[in-house]
Amino acid sequence: MQQVFLSYTFNPHPDHEADTAALRRRVGMVIESMDLREVTGEDLGGGGLTPEIRARIEAADSLVALLTPHNVAGGVKMAPPFVSDEFAYAKARGKPAIRIVHAELAGSGMYAADEHIPYAPASTADTLIKLMRTLALWKRQQGRPTQVEIAAGGVELPFDPGQGHRCDYQLFADFKEGDWLPATIWREPGAMYAFLKGVPDQSKLRLRMMLNGAIWQSDFQNPIGRVHLIKRTP
Amino acid sequence: MTLRIEQEAQYAGPDYWRWTLRLRGRQAELDRVAKVTWLLHESFSPSVVDVDDRTTRFALSGGGWGSFEVRARVLMRNGSSMQLEHELELFYPEAAKHPAPAKPPAQPPAAQSSAPPPAAAPPPRKLFLSYGTEDRARAAEVRRCAESLGAQVLDPRQLEAGLPWQRAIAQMLRESDAVVGLLSSDFPSPWLAEEMAQAVKLRKPLLLLRGAQVEPRTLGLPSGTYSTAAADVDDAALVAALRCLLQTPGSALPGTDA
Numbered sequence: 001m002q003q004v005f006l007s008y009t010f011n012p013h014p015d016h017e018a019d020t021a022a023l024r025r026r027v028g029m030v031i032e033s034m035d036l037r038e039v040t041g042e043d044l045g046g047g048g049l050t051p052e053i054r055a056r057i058e059a060a061d062s063l064v065a066l067l068t069p070h071n072v073a074g075g076v077k078m079a080p081p082f083v084s085d086e087f088a089y090a091k092a093r094g095k096p097a098i099r100i101v102h103a104e105l106a107g108s109g110m111y112a113a114d115e116h117i118p119y120a121p122a123s124t125a126d127t128l129i130k131l132m133r134t135l136a137l138w139k140r141q142q143g144r145p146t147q148v149e150i151a152a153g154g155v156e157l158p159f160d161p162g163q164g165h166r167c168d169y170q171l172f173a174d175f176k177e178g179d180w181l182p183a184t185i186w187r188e189p190g191a192m193y194a195f196l197k198g199v200p201d202q203s204k205l206r207l208r209m210m211l212n213g214a215i216w217q218s219d220f221q222n223p224i225g226r227v228h229l230i231k232r233t234p
Numbered sequence: 235m236t237l238r239i240e241q242e243a244q245y246a247g248p249d250y251w252r253w254t255l256r257l258r259g260r261q262a263e264l265d266r267v268a269k270v271t272w273l274l275h276e277s278f279s280p281s282v283v284d285v286d287d288r289t290t291r292f293a294l295s296g297g298g299w300g301s302f303e304v305r306a307r308v309l310m311r312n313g314s315s316m317q318l319e320h321e322l323e324l325f326y327p328e329a330a331k332h333p334a335p336a337k338p339p340a341q342p343p344a345a346q347s348s349a350p351p352p353a354a355a356p357p358p359r360k361l362f363l364s365y366g367t368e369d370r371a372r373a374a375e376v377r378r379c380a381e382s383l384g385a386q387v388l389d390p391r392q393l394e395a396g397l398p399w400q401r402a403i404a405q406m407l408r409e410s411d412a413v414v415g416l417l418s419s420d421f422p423s424p425w426l427a428e429e430m431a432q433a434v435k436l437r438k439p440l441l442l443l444r445g446a447q448v449e450p451r452t453l454g455l456p457s458g459t460y461s462t463a464a465a466d467v468d469d470a471a472l473v474a475a476l477r478c479l480l481q482t483p484g485s486a487l488p489g490t491d492a
Contacts (some may be wrong), residue, residue: 002399025367025368028366028367028368028370029366029368029369029423030367031368032367032424032425033423033424035424037390037391037399038367038391039391042370145398146398147398147401169246186398186401187300193398195398197403206445232373
């Protein structure tokens, strides 16, 4: 796990501008302190659940939603609808997601019954500690980003995504095989590497490369160092 | 000690570069060098080459398809030694816009018999901007000022997900001409600290914009590898500092009158 999408209102209620900004800043610092990267839709200018926002949420490994009072006409306070939409979208995509819910909004909206972290501006420490524990749990479940070197018995594999080639990896843990997940290929001088988004501790790994009908695949092995691919006959 | 590694590289195409590495430093220091052992990427054969020709400044020439980290073990005449490092940078000829891919390897290097003329460096134009989430607002101002100078700002937050971050950031740093780090806290983001350390390793001109109470040594960078300015300087002073950082002698940014 590397990337956390941080969802928050860009239009806080005037009574809560300062505490919303402080919470957003502190949550961002917690995310970075956990050796994770924060992603937002800030540079996209806010707005609805646009294709660009959806793409960022899909690319991120998880989502943290800040439900703090949002400003609407007439000075009414309400939960920010875009934040709720982004949270719902992440949940629908199977991403780990958590809401931090301002005391004045507690118990409202979709997913109100879901697990959440309560937030009161006067006591943020508990909120941040709970968030850190949540992120730590997600990191443990999703595993760490890993890079392995690809070896193919001296054969230089002509991997080219533009030719429709693909590389996937599969994990084996708790006596179960996981789904095949896409790996990113990365070249360094003298070697080719596969980047795997998340490998939990104690998992075994196997790698598969498909090149114009030819399949090169490894056996399950420890997810460190070099992975040896062998050409398989379909 | 002023010794460091200097490089020249010419695109020989397609996707192939010829390069020369040599020592650079004061004449008196070069005179004290007995031998340089060049340590190339292991895909080179040979990957360890001794050169003792002072007249060429211990030059080594070779060729290859990609960039890599070069190390040099410098043996002095008094028996002492030191190690230097350098990231070989290769660019395609069209305005040096795109760095060379990191690809294997190499043509066997050869000690050079005479020193070729130095190649002109491309004008610096890309600014890598590193900051923690607490400095987002200030980062936006730095970006605006840098862009007003015609510079392109490289922000690691713009990297696509799914890439190996450390590698992608290293590539972005290599591509940059200068680096600015925003240091407003004594406990900087681990990403900021890592990016600053890499910038120093790559010998990029580095400017730290620091808060009043913040000591740059928090980052553990060697002294002399960076300059500093107050984080809260006004726009005019910030633009001047960025212009100074981005310019090299004899080159100017588009749209500036330097």
